[in-house]
Amino acid sequence: MINYIIRRLLLLIPVFIGVSLLAFSLLRLIPGDPAKSMLGNKATAAQLQSLRLELGLDDPLPVQYKDYMEDVFQGDLGYSIKSHDSVLEEISTRLPATLELSVVALIFAIVIGVLAGIISAVKRNSWFDHVSMTGALFGVSMPIFWLGLMMIWLFSVTLHWLPPSGRLSVGVHLQLITNIYLLDSLLTGNWQAFKDSFEHILMPALALGTIPMAVIARMTRSSMLEVLNQDFIRTAHAKGLAKYLIIFQHALKNAFLPILTVIGSQFGFLLGGAVLTETIFSWPGVGRYVYQSILSRDYPVVQSTILIIAVLFVLINLITDILYKYFDPRIRYD
Amino acid sequence: MEEQYLLKVDNLHTHFFTKTGVVKAVDGVSFSIRSGETLGIVGESGSGKSITALSIMKLVPNPPGRIVEGAIYYNGEDLMSKSEKQMRRIRGNKLSMIFQDPMTSLNPVFTIGRQLVETVRAHRDLSKRQAEARAIELLTLVGIPDPKQRLKNYPHEFSGGMRQRVMIAMALACDPELLIADEPTTALDVTVQAQILELLKRLQEELGMAIIMITHDLGVVAEICDRVMVMYAGRQVEFTNRIALFDHPKHPYTWGLLDSIPKMEKEKRRLQAIAGHPPDLRYLPQGCYFADRCKQATEECKMHEPTLTKLDDHHLVRCLLYEDIKVEST
Numbered sequence: 001m002i003n004y005i006i007r008r009l010l011l012l013i014p015v016f017i018g019v020s021l022l023a024f025s026l027l028r029l030i031p032g033d034p035a036k037s038m039l040g041n042k043a044t045a046a047q048l049q050s051l052r053l054e055l056g057l058d059d060p061l062p063v064q065y066k067d068y069m070e071d072v073f074q075g076d077l078g079y080s081i082k083s084h085d086s087v088l089e090e091i092s093t094r095l096p097a098t099l100e101l102s103v104v105a106l107i108f109a110i111v112i113g114v115l116a117g118i119i120s121a122v123k124r125n126s127w128f129d130h131v132s133m134t135g136a137l138f139g140v141s142m143p144i145f146w147l148g149l150m151m152i153w154l155f156s157v158t159l160h161w162l163p164p165s166g167r168l169s170v171g172v173h174l175q176l177i178t179n180i181y182l183l184d185s186l187l188t189g190n191w192q193a194f195k196d197s198f199e200h201i202l203m204p205a206l207a208l209g210t211i212p213m214a215v216i217a218r219m220t221r222s223s224m225l226e227v228l229n230q231d232f233i234r235t236a237h238a239k240g241l242a243k244y245l246i247i248f249q250h251a252l253k254n255a256f257l258p259i260l261t262v263i264g265s266q267f268g269f270l271l272g273g274a275v276l277t278e279t280i281f282s283w284p285g286v287g288r289y290v291y292q293s294i295l296s297r298d299y300p301v302v303q304s305t306i307l308i309i310a311v312l313f314v315l316i317n318l319i320t321d322i323l324y325k326y327f328d329p330r331i332r333y334d
Numbered sequence: 335m336e337e338q339y340l341l342k343v344d345n346l347h348t349h350f351f352t353k354t355g356v357v358k359a360v361d362g363v364s365f366s367i368r369s370g371e372t373l374g375i376v377g378e379s380g381s382g383k384s385i386t387a388l389s390i391m392k393l394v395p396n397p398p399g400r401i402v403e404g405a406i407y408y409n410g411e412d413l414m415s416k417s418e419k420q421m422r423r424i425r426g427n428k429l430s431m432i433f434q435d436p437m438t439s440l441n442p443v444f445t446i447g448r449q450l451v452e453t454v455r456a457h458r459d460l461s462k463r464q465a466e467a468r469a470i471e472l473l474t475l476v477g478i479p480d481p482k483q484r485l486k487n488y489p490h491e492f493s494g495g496m497r498q499r500v501m502i503a504m505a506l507a508c509d510p511e512l513l514i515a516d517e518p519t520t521a522l523d524v525t526v527q528a529q530i531l532e533l534l535k536r537l538q539e540e541l542g543m544a545i546i547m548i549t550h551d552l553g554v555v556a557e558i559c560d561r562v563m564v565m566y567a568g569r570q571v572e573f574t575n576r577i578a579l580f581d582h583p584k585h586p587y588t589w590g591l592l593d594s595i596p597k598m599e600k601e602k603r604r605l606q607a608i609a610g611h612p613p614d615l616r617y618l619p620q621g622c623y624f625a626d627r628c629k630q631a632t633e634e635c636k637m638h639e640p641t642l643t644k645l646d647d648h649h650l651v652r653c654l655l656y657e658d659i660k661v662e663s664t
Contacts, residue, residue, distance in 0.1 A: 230438060231433060231438040231439045232438060232439055232440055232441040234393065235433060235440065235441070235501075235504075236441065237393055238391055238425055238430065238431045239426035239453045239456060239504065240422045240423065240426035240427055240453075240457060241422075241426070241452065241453075242422065242456075250441050253443045328442070329443060329490075330442060
């Protein structure tokens, strides 16, 4: 097991190189000139050229890549071309916001998705099954930006129940420790901030979690249906076990492997989906940051953020793979 | 006064309501079993043996299946009137069941220790430690070496025969009065089959429980059963004790079954298979269900349904050949 984890972590190196190369070259393939976007249309050719020289943008691409990677391996993700801020610092305040949003979205998706899937499977062809599976179909087909805007219109503009944007209301103070507001407010026992940040995260998390929720619900239903027909479920009934034990322990643990796979892959989706959600709800996370940086051709920011998200994605997959072992002891890693 | 039975099944009808029609899987079966006795239920696949067993446990998958008629008395209590909650207290406790395929009948993601402990604790008010001690005792009883260590193993770490022993241990967790064994040896190697039968026989002697042995293997019947019920197309066609079944089988279907077993002592001859297939349980023919495949069948057999006729105190048969009053064909 330990060997397996070490092997998987070593595999991070080629992934890292591959992703960085890809991000690096793709960025330079898209039209646009960072020097131009920084200095504006009125800049002279000489000004542009001197800025390019300063940023190293006139070096051959392989040299640029080498320089970049050298810096990255020294923990230096570079400086934003636009704001001249350290990319590492920018990301370290924004990444917690994105992680918080994604994790809360995923928790919504798992809790509601798995429960709806189980009930649908147990009460197959009941009204609940039909309603929840139709809902799941809508959920999968719903574009995030549309759903997000509709939620803002309904809950913020019309009903005034929830704040439309941001992470915390003006005037609410929170001592930051991890930059994950829900966690920080719990750690400092600040209930006002907890309630306020929860109200802020509710809509974006639901909007972001809708598609994963729908996918998880459908997967749970089909996986549970398959397991509920297995012989060992009949054995469990014949042993006189209570029905809830049979469903939530015997069946669910067996059915969970494909659900876990979906959850793992949906987490990657969440990190990507965060770009849209964060833009709509003005959530100060990595997604919105990347989006803005792409528009301004801020090469170092985009490259580094893509790298970090890729590493996160690989780590999440590793955690998923390790969790498989818990759900199915027959899995061997050697 | 009537003799006291442990289990009495009276005119059981279990039907499956499918889109293509009503499948009469069990259609009027009656039998009873006394404490400590072994009853064999024999028949081809689809003859209704397993559904009879599941009906007794009230575990027929519903929908589509349902017990539409009949009564099941267990220790004089009517199981049909019991709620699901009451049934749960009986299942796995005094009335337990083991299944054909030990590979798939154990939950693959839990240790066998956990599966044994939960069975014990579902019915007995024991601490986890006490239940574990009971689990070790049970594994010892069914002949699993090094039981304490084995508790931590998962089903896939056992061989087929060992898994069936675990299943049996689980069924014995609460000292059942009746064990229903649904083809417990079918999925096992021949040598292992013999071991499992030996084990069941020994356990029965030690614990005094009754066994309903469901099988399609007359060899198993010869080995272990006191009385035998032969089923065909959801009905019993012959019901007698083991000796009579092998010495004077009455029903042509039973003859067929006996003819299809190879015998060592007799001269070499081709094994006689019973030609044809059992009828579709959705469209049962008029008359005797076996008539189409029966070498003795007459026109009468296709017209009139035979009733279960008592030949003597220990022999019932459903065949026009033995009905005292022959119905005249008109």
